[in-house]
Amino acid sequence: MVKKEKHDMLHVLDFPYNGETLAKYILGDGKITQNRHHFVRNHGGVPDIDPDCFELEIGGLVNIPVRIPLRDLKDPAKFPGTRRREQIEEYPGDGDELINAPWGEGAIGTAVYRGVPLKKVIKIACGGKLPECSHFEFIGADTYFKKKEVYNYAVSVPWRKVRNNEEVLLAWEMNGEPLPRIHGAPLRVVVAGYIGARSCKWVYRINGLSEPSFGPVQRQEYLYYNQQIGKHNVYISNGFSIQAMPVSSAIMSPKTKDTIIHDGKIEFKGWAYSGNGNWVERVEVSPDGGHIWYAVAPEDMTEKYYYAWRLWKIEVPVDAEGWLEFCVRTWDSSNNTEPTYVRSAWNWDLHVTSSAHRIKIFSVNRSKPATAKRLKQLEELNEPFLPITKPLEFTIQKFEDYEAEYKKYPREPLE
Numbered sequence: 031m032v033k034k035e036k037h038d039m040l041h042v043l044d045f046p047y048n049g050e051t052l053a054k055y056i057l058g059d060g061k062i063t064q065n066r067h068h069f070v071r072n073h074g075g076v077p078d079i080d081p082d083c084f085e086l087e088i089g090g091l092v093n094i095p096v097r098i099p100l101r102d103l104k105d106p107a108k109f110p111g112t113r114r115r116e117q118i119e120e121y122p123g124d125g126d127e128l129i130n131a132p133w134g135e136g137a138i139g140t141a142v143y144r145g146v147p148l149k150k151v152i153k154i155a156c157g158g159k160l161p162e163c164s165h166f167e168f169i170g171a172d173t174y175f176k177k178k179e180v181y182n183y184a185v186s187v188p189w190r191k192v193r194n195n196e197e198v199l200l201a202w203e204m205n206g207e208p209l210p211r212i213h214g215a216p217l218r219v220v221v222a223g224y225i226g227a228r229s230c231k232w233v234y235r236i237n238g239l240s241e242p243s244f245g246p247v248q249r250q251e252y253l254y255y256n257q258q259i260g261k262h263n264v265y266i267s268n269g270f271s272i273q274a275m276p277v278s279s280a281i282m283s284p285k286t287k288d289t290i291i292h293d294g295k296i297e298f299k300g301w302a303y304s305g306n307g308n309w310v311e312r313v314e315v316s317p318d319g320g321h322i323w324y325a326v327a328p329e330d331m332t333e334k335y336y337y338a339w340r341l342w343k344i345e346v347p348v349d350a351e352g353w354l355e356f357c358v359r360t361w362d363s364s365n366n367t368e369p370t371y372v373r374s375a376w377n378w379d380l381h382v383t384s385s386a387h388r389i390k391i392f393s394v395n396r397s398k399p400a401t402a403k404r405l406k407q408l409e410e411l412n413e414p415f416l417p418i419t420k421p422l423e424f425t426i427q428k429f430e431d432y433e434a435e436y437k438k439y440p441r442e443p444l445e
């Protein structure tokens with residue numbers, strides 16, 4: 031079922047289904063990722079819920095516990111002012127707690143969601159929250175296994191976040207289409223600027239709580255650990271909970287291990303993002319692994335917006351040939367940037383890797399006369415350039431030329 035809906039993806043795990051957006055669509059779809067290309071993150075199966083019978087339950091520390099049919103939630107007369115607005119979902123992840131869901135740089139997307147702010151529903155339907163209520167818990171209809179126990183997916187966000195008007199949305203539409211089943215139909219939460227894990231899909235119950243949810247996803251996963259923590263002294267009490275997304279970016283083109291034949295300049299393209307209401311101010315690419323940094327020109331970035339990524343491109347001067355390492359880092363509106371190396375901010379749990387993204391490429395600089403000549407020779411002999419490890423059938427330097435050079439600069443001292 032899933033692979034039919036999401037066939038053109040980088041499938042990272044079959045069950046629970048997890049898939050990344052392909053690089054060509056991150057760059058090709060532009061500012062908004064199309065639904066059929068948008069990355070998918072699941073911890074369990076995909077529930078099948080009939081939207082006509084669906085009711086959202088809200089309970090716990092609210093004045094009036096309620097059950098709201100979906101059609102009432104969608105009714106602007108009941109929750110006035112509901113309108114389309116940009117809400118951004120954002121979830122980079124290089125690494126994950128599931129050893130077999132090896133997330134790369136494609137676990138990110140930007141979509142426009144339509145729904146109703148949770149704040150409004152609590153106010154209008156529940157007559158507000160009780161004074162001791164300071165968190166809202168979201169429970170999804172899917173189940174997953176953790177350490178031999180079965181749970182519903184449950185996470186929470188602080189009331190302070192909900193109170194920020196439209197930053198926590200109950201959404202039923204994605205990019206102008208009904209919310210696809212794989213993305214949480216009939217109803218999901220979208221928490222702008224927070225890690226994706228808080229944006230509960232298939233949400234059927236919301237509880238007001240005095241402290242964060244005890245769901246294992248909230249308490250035991252998505253933690254940031256001290257560098258010294260290893261497999262055998264990892265106490266979950268040592269990790270702090272990741273809520274807002276840090277600043278992060280990635281090079282999507284070229285790809286690591288690519289061979290690039292160029293004329294002294296290489297073009298790089300990618301995405302950059304920052305969470306928590308910060309926006310991307312500057313993107314920089316380094317041609318030497320993180321000492322020299324070239325800044326992307328403002329006109330080569332898509333516009334800045336709260337909770338939205340910026341796509342960027344830059345041409346970097348490259349003289350050297352052979353294997354070179356390039357990396358990207360981003361600065362946001364609070365002057366946050368990314369650790370230069372993954373080891374300088376290592377998280378044992380592998381969640382939310384946000385160090386400068388690195389790629390290695392094999393540079394072939396055609397602006398060097400010898401390289402140009404060799405490329406021409408290959409062309410004339412109708413020999414492909416790749417793979418670079420291929421032995422060549424001909425010598426590049428004629429013996430006479432070698433001898434002439436040798437006479438000019440002998441190898442050994444003359445006497």
Ligand SMILES: Nc1nc2c(c(=O)[nH]1)N[C@H]1C(S)=C(S)[C@@H](COP(=O)(O)O)O[C@H]1N2
Nearest residue numbers: 069070071072073170183226227229230231
């Ligand atoms: N009910 C439920 N909600 C969930 C999850 C889940 O497994 N079950 N995964 C979360 C995680 S970790 C992420 S990154 C996002 C992914 O949303 P998407 O699949 O629509 O891209 O959903 C979140 N909401």
Ligand SMILES: [Mo]
Nearest residue numbers: 071121226227
């Ligand atoms: Mo996630």
